[in-house]
Amino acid sequence: GAVVSQHPSWVICKSGTSVKIECRSLDFQATTMFWYRQFPKQSLMLMATSNEGSKATYEQGVEKDKFLINHASLTLSTLTVTSAHPEDSSFYICSARRMGGSTDTQYFGPGTRLTVL
């Protein structure tokens, strides 16, 4: 199988603080990881693409200075929500792309529920 973990699974923080979310591929190496957020009853929206050893590529409308992404190794990417505000409250999900054969597939972590008070 292809297992991706996220930590923490949920976090509650005060407005103005920063929160770091980790995404790990446990049994494979991932040169590319993706960060999504999902609002209630909506689809997953891609925030950024994280490539190991290089800067992340952010989607239009996503503030790179607010959502800091670091892909330090082939199995770990982190998302830091800086100076969090209540509107940042959401479900954040990472995925890791597993290379194999003629095509590759993204495997998702379990998600992190962020609540900003």
Add this chain to the structure above:
Amino acid sequence: DQQVKQNSPSLSVQEGRISILNCDYTNSMFDYFLWYKKYPAEGPTFLISISSIKDKNEDGRFTVFLNKSAKHLSLHIVPSQPGDSAVYFCAASGSQGAQKLVFGQGTRLTINP
């Protein structure tokens, strides 16, 4: 601009019957398609994928059909089981999956006993 659309927000099927979930796309550059299953407060679980060079891919109870001319794909689950109740997302990408995934809005499937 919604490039991947799942027009049915919900679907209810009796246990043992076939569940058919539909997905349409508009971008002709998409060449790789995936279906994911998602429970509340969890990440999506990969179910099955299909490359544009094929029109059908089967894995156990799950079969995905691709109609490139109609830009339409469907997921068939047979027989449907209560544990299949979840939200199903279709997703598409270009370059054999090497690019980012674009997700549909999801369809909530409920299997009734």
